[in-house]
Amino acid sequence: xxxxxxxxxxxxxxxxxxxxxxxxxxxxxxxxxxxxxxxxxxxxxxxxxxxxxxxxxxxxxxxxxxxxxxxxxxxxxxxxxxxxxxxxxxxxxxxxxxxxxxxxxxxxxxxxxxxxxxxxxxxxxxxxxxxxxxxxxxxxxxxxxxxxxxxxxxxxxxxxxxxxxxxxxxxxxxxxxxxxxxxxxxxxxxxxxxxxxxxxxxxxxxxxxxxxxxxxxxxxxxxxxxxxxxxxxxxxxxxxxxxxxxxxxxxxxxxxxxxxxxxxxxxxxxxxxxxxxxxxxxxxxxxxxxxxxxxxxxxxxxxxxxxxxxxxxxxxxxxxxxxxxxxxxxxxxxxxxxxxxxxxxxxxxxxxxxxxxxxxxxxxxxxxxxxxxxxxxxxxxxxxxxxxxxxxxxxxxxxxxxxxxxxxxxxxxxxxxxxxxxxxxxxxxxxxxxxxxxx
Amino acid sequence: xxxxxxxxxxxxxxxxxxxxxxxxxxxxxxxxxxxxxxxxxxxxxxxxxxxxxxxxxxxxxxxxxxxxxxxxxxxxxxxxxxxxxxxxxxxxxxxxxxxxxxxxxxxxxxxxxxxxxxxxxxxxxxxxxxxxxxxxxxxxxxxxxxxxxxxxxxxxxxxxxxxxxxxxxxxxxxxxxxxxxxxxx
Ligand code: SF4
Numbered sequence: 001x002x003x004x005x006x007x008x009x010x011x012x013x014x015x016x017x018x019x020x021x022x023x024x025x026x027x028x029x030x031x032x033x034x035x036x037x038x039x040x041x042x043x044x045x046x047x048x049x050x051x052x053x054x055x056x057x058x059x060x061x062x063x064x065x066x067x068x069x070x071x072x073x074x075x076x077x078x079x080x081x082x083x084x085x086x087x088x089x090x091x092x093x094x095x096x097x098x099x100x101x102x103x104x105x106x107x108x109x110x111x112x113x114x115x116x117x118x119x120x121x122x123x124x125x126x127x128x129x130x131x132x133x134x135x136x137x138x139x140x141x142x143x144x145x146x147x148x149x150x151x152x153x154x155x156x157x158x159x160x161x162x163x164x165x166x167x168x169x170x171x172x173x174x175x176x177x178x179x180x181x182x183x184x185x186x187x188x189x190x191x192x193x194x195x196x197x198x199x200x201x202x203x204x205x206x207x208x209x210x211x212x213x214x215x216x217x218x219x220x221x222x223x224x225x226x227x228x229x230x231x232x233x234x235x236x237x238x239x240x241x242x243x244x245x246x247x248x249x250x251x252x253x254x255x256x257x258x259x260x261x262x263x264x265x266x267x268x269x270x271x272x273x274x275x276x277x278x279x280x281x282x283x284x285x286x287x288x289x290x291x292x293x294x295x296x297x298x299x300x301x302x303x304x305x306x307x308x309x310x311x312x313x314x315x316x317x318x319x320x321x322x323x324x325x326x327x328x329x330x331x332x333x334x335x336x337x338x339x340x341x342x343x344x345x346x347x348x349x350x351x352x353x354x355x356x357x358x359x360x361x362x363x364x365x366x367x368x369x370x371x372x373x374x375x376x377x378x379x380x381x382x383x384x385x386x387x388x389x390x391x392x393x394x395x396x397x398x399x400x401x402x403x404x405x406x407x408x409x410x411x412x413x414x415x416x417x418x419x420x421x422x423x424x425x426x427x428x429x430x431x432x433x434x435x436x437x438x439x
Numbered sequence: 440x441x442x443x444x445x446x447x448x449x450x451x452x453x454x455x456x457x458x459x460x461x462x463x464x465x466x467x468x469x470x471x472x473x474x475x476x477x478x479x480x481x482x483x484x485x486x487x488x489x490x491x492x493x494x495x496x497x498x499x500x501x502x503x504x505x506x507x508x509x510x511x512x513x514x515x516x517x518x519x520x521x522x523x524x525x526x527x528x529x530x531x532x533x534x535x536x537x538x539x540x541x542x543x544x545x546x547x548x549x550x551x552x553x554x555x556x557x558x559x560x561x562x563x564x565x566x567x568x569x570x571x572x573x574x575x576x577x578x579x580x581x582x583x584x585x586x587x588x589x590x591x592x593x594x595x596x597x598x599x600x601x602x603x604x605x606x607x608x609x610x611x612x613x614x615x616x617x618x619x620x621x622x623x624x
Contacts, residue, residue, distance in 0.1 A: 022604060035466050035467075035526065036525070036526065036527065038469075039469075039470040039471075039527065039528070042469075042470065042471050047615050066463075067466075067467065072467065074467030074468055075467045077467070078467055124525075125525060125527075126524070126525055127523065127524045127525040127549055129525075141524075141525035141549050142525060142549065142552070142553075143525055143526075143527035143549065143552065143553035143556065143557060144470075144527040144553075144557070145527060145553065145556045145557040145613065145614060145615070146552065146553075146556055146614065149556075149614055149615065149618070152624070153618075153623075153624055157614075191454055191519060191522055192454075192518060192519040192522065192545060192547070195519070195545065195546075195547065195548055196548050225519065225522060225547055225548065227548055280454060370458070370463040370524070371458070371462065371463045371464055372463055372464060373464055373467075374464070392456075392458075392523060394454075394456040394458050394459065394523060395458070395459060395486065395487075395488050396458050396459065396462055396486045396488075397456075397458050397463075397523075399464075401462075401486060401488055
């Protein structure tokens with residue numbers, strides 16, 4: 001069995017499972033947020049009773065993050081509904097807006113709080129739940145009804161997926177980021193190239209990545225239709241998890257004779273900075289091919305492109321420069337906001353580098369990654385042409401359906417913000433480009 | 440439940456994602472409150488770019504501005520229908536607008552699962568892409584017992600795929616009904 005089959009077999013209490021089988025699994029963690037939590041809670045109450053307890057309050061994690069810093073009445077009401085449910089059920093893992101516990105984007109909050117553990121099963125009412133596969137966990141997105149079912153029973157049926165394996169060999173060039181790798185793959189296989197399947201990433205190119213970059217890979221498997229993304233856990237994984245939780249976990253690994261739907265190999269030295277052109281994540285081009293395209297906005301944020309390492313990358317390029325575009329910086333979580341204020345490059349904090357460059361810095365949340373109410377920070381409200389580190393560029397994704405969005409790595413977005421046009425990061429990344437200072 | 444679905448067809452292209460089915464700015468209404476949930480019908484498919492809304496000509500609003508229900512009952516779409524986010528609001532919005540079935544050569548996994556587990560609309564797979572064979576406004580017959588679909592205007596007949604193992608959940612009306620029928624809780 002391969003890695004995903006091994007995890008699912010364990011969760012089903014079986015010796016083995018095969019791709020294509022429908023099985024019932026025990027759920028380790030269920031995550032929900034402010035958009036899908038309230039309707040899932042409604043269904044849960046309707047089906048199990050107004051005062052029914054959830055199956056295990058230590059396994060339900062509720063993280064409001066989507067429509068947070070807005071005056072929208074309905075959006076705020078949704079957070080009130082979560083708050084009420086969390087208090088009714090005495091949930092220990094509810095991260096309320098406005099309080100000290102507030103985190104921000106759920107997929108980054110989950111690892112920060114130690115819920116992404118190797119060998120376990122995580123479901124979330126959000127398609128990017130696949131992000132957690134970077135930790136060797138089976139993690140996938142579900143709807144409100146399925147979430148309500150888990151809240152009551154702790155179980156769910158899944159079809160065991162086939163696995164597509166992507167092996168990256170050799171050393172990734174310094175101007176290429178994980179975002180470029182995943183945009184390359186999605187462009188190669190298409191937005192439905194992995195539908196119903198697992199995407200497993202392997203090879204020394206992947207195993208040399210830090211946890212944040214590994215998450216950038218697994219986060220976007222849904223953009224190829226994938227059910228889950230997964231990377232075998234190693235010391236890098238265990239270090240991260242152990243710093244965040246004392247909970248015990250049992251990692252599992254694929255067998256050497258495991259079966260795969262297909263195996264694709266990439267030589268890292270051939271990789272280039274990539275973009276996804278409007279209006280689809282598989283509409284790939286190299287940055288070179290579209291260099292010079294006029295832009296009106298740059299956006300650095302979201303679960304896939306708003307992590308600490310994404311901001312370090314952008315700040316390395318923006319240090320001492322001024323942006324030509326309206327540039328928005330949105331940390332995924334409050335912990336990352338703190339990092340912006342403490343991590344320095346040549347003695348200057350990331351926060352100050354962005355401010356001096358003329359970028360606007362927002363509060364931790366999903367913000368304009370998914371458009372949201374009209375007053376959302378950074379939302380595209382007209383015919384903007386935006387270059388963004390987010391994960392989707394379907395029509396209207398970041399707000400207006402008249403707007404166009406290019407997806408790219410933080411290096412490429414930062415370089416383009418300086419010139420106002422799509423710009424190859426190699427123009428700004430040189431031997432002399434400063435690194436972050438050691439802490 | 441009758442196994443024939445007859446209705447007016449709305450035609451859409453490939454990769455209709457959930458932001459086009461129900462834009463994020465409209466996800467906050469209650470799915471329970473009878474007055475509020477009507478808005479899902481109002482804004483269903485409002486994120487589709489105008490020129491692609493109602494093929495082949497486009498420019499046809501799915502739900503007219505002052506209405507909460509659409510006059511269309513069946514969606515005939517290109518491949519990978521429902522890709523993007525996991526929002527169950529998407530099949531729900533289609534149901535609220537009055538849609539009975541979607542016919543597409545392939546679906547994104549989460550949309551398919553939500554449509555079935557929540558009992559909102561029946562996601563039917565066609566053998567091949569049927570969008571060239573229908574105009575928005577045509578009347579279609581779907582015969583689920585015989586897995587066939589007919590275009591009344593042209594008389595053409597098309598093969599649909601079996602629902603397979605999820606048919607039990609569809610017929611039960613969703614995952615809860617299915618689980619109860621099978622004494623799972
Ligand atoms: S940051 Fe964007 S992709 Fe990530 S959870 Fe929020 S809306 Fe979804």
